[in-house]
Amino acid sequence: MTVAFRKLHPFFAGEVAGIDLTQPLDDQMRDAIVAGLNEYAVLVFHGPCLTEDDQVAFAGRFGKLEPQNGVLTTGVKQRVSPKLVDISNLDENNGLLDRNDRRRMFSLGNRLWHTDSSFKKTPAKYSMLHAHTVVPEGGETQFVDTRAAWDALPQRMKQQVDALIVEHSIFTSRAKLGFTEFSEQERLATPPVLRRLVREHPGSGRKALYLASHASHIVDWPVPEGRMLLQDLMEHATQPQFIHTHRWQVGDLVIWDNRCTMHRACAYDADAYRRDMRRATIQDLDPAQQDLRVA
Ligand code: OGA
Numbered sequence: 579m580t581v582a583f584r585k586l587h588p589f590f591a592g593e594v595a596g597i598d599l600t601q602p603l604d605d606q607m608r609d610a611i612v613a614g615l616n617e618y619a620v621l622v623f624h625g626p627c628l629t630e631d632d633q634v635a636f637a638g639r640f641g642k643l644e645p646q647n648g649v650l651t652t653g654v655k656q657r658v659s660p661k662l663v664d665i666s667n668l669d670e671n672n673g674l675l676d677r678n679d680r681r682r683m684f685s686l687g688n689r690l691w692h693t694d695s696s697f698k699k700t701p702a703k704y705s706m707l708h709a710h711t712v713v714p715e716g717g718e719t720q721f722v723d724t725r726a727a728w729d730a731l732p733q734r735m736k737q738q739v740d741a742l743i744v745e746h747s748i749f750t751s752r753a754k755l756g757f758t759e760f761s762e763q764e765r766l767a768t769p770p771v772l773r774r775l776v777r778e779h780p781g782s783g784r785k786a787l788y789l790a791s792h793a794s795h796i797v798d799w800p801v802p803e804g805r806m807l808l809q810d811l812m813e814h815a816t817q818p819q820f821i822h823t824h825r826w827q828v829g830d831l832v833i834w835d836n837r838c839t840m841h842r843a844c845a846y847d848a849d850a851y852r853r854d855m856r857r858a859t860i861q862d863l864d865p866a867q868q869d870l871r872v873a
């Protein structure tokens with residue numbers, strides 16, 4: 579089989595044909611997908627629903643899976659494999675989460691533009707989200723390519739921001755929605771990290787803005803000025819011409835490169851519909867991308 583890509587947006591995103599995700603992935607196929615990711619940043623595969631084991635096996639061909647020690651200490655059993663992230667509105671018995679449930683409030687943060695795990699010491703390289711149950715209206719996922727956003731910045735702005743360092747924290751993004759009820763233990767378990775605002779994307783050699791809802795402020799700048807700049811850059815990067823919207827079908831697998839994209843979930847009626855997605859996440863072990871904080 580040969581892998582074929584069809585571009586979905588003027589700047590990025592490709593649809594992939596010619597791969598059976600239930601079959602073991604040989605090196606040649608894996609390399610073709612990585613090359614596709616380097617070019618398109620977001621790849622869409624349509625297929626039958628994968629078992630959790632198939633999804634984990636496929637993901638494992640691209641690197642080390644992120645350990646799943648969630649930010650929330652819920653005390654309840656995970657609904658999905660401990661190797662995957664539960665991206666759903668469901669509880670451990672597959673019932674709809676109540677709107678007051680902390681898990682539902684926490685996952686509302688996915689509606690803000692972000693890149694996965696920018697707040698962790700080791701951030702995420704690839705996210706691989708697989709749709710088990712989709713909603714009939716809303717619930718799309720939107721993406722932007724932050725290399726295209728960088729390319730479109732005025733030269734003066736590029737110079738101004740090139741060397742800046744940003745503090746990221748999960749509690750920053752959650753506080754944006756007024757969700758601040760975290761225990762001391764939860765806060766201490768996920769301390770803030772430092773990241774470069776502009777990074778070279780290793781796979782393409784292109785520069786990318788590294789932004790996210792988790793980005794709090796710019797190191798060594800007055801906090802309000804840093805926040806204002808981050809907000810300006812977020813607005814720039816998420817203009818309509820940069821956005822690709824994915825409408826989910828059951829069986830879709832979408833892979834995105836967190837090093838050069840942002841994404842967000844779109845609204846849907848979480849009291850009426852079940853939405854069941856499961857995410858495998860590959861760590862970015864590149865030494866250059868680890869937390870810059872000196873202990
Ligand atoms: C994620 C995420 C968005 C969505 O899986 O990391 O942000 O549409 N998902 O569910």
Ligand code: MN
Nearest residue numbers: 688692693694
């Ligand atoms: Mn996400």
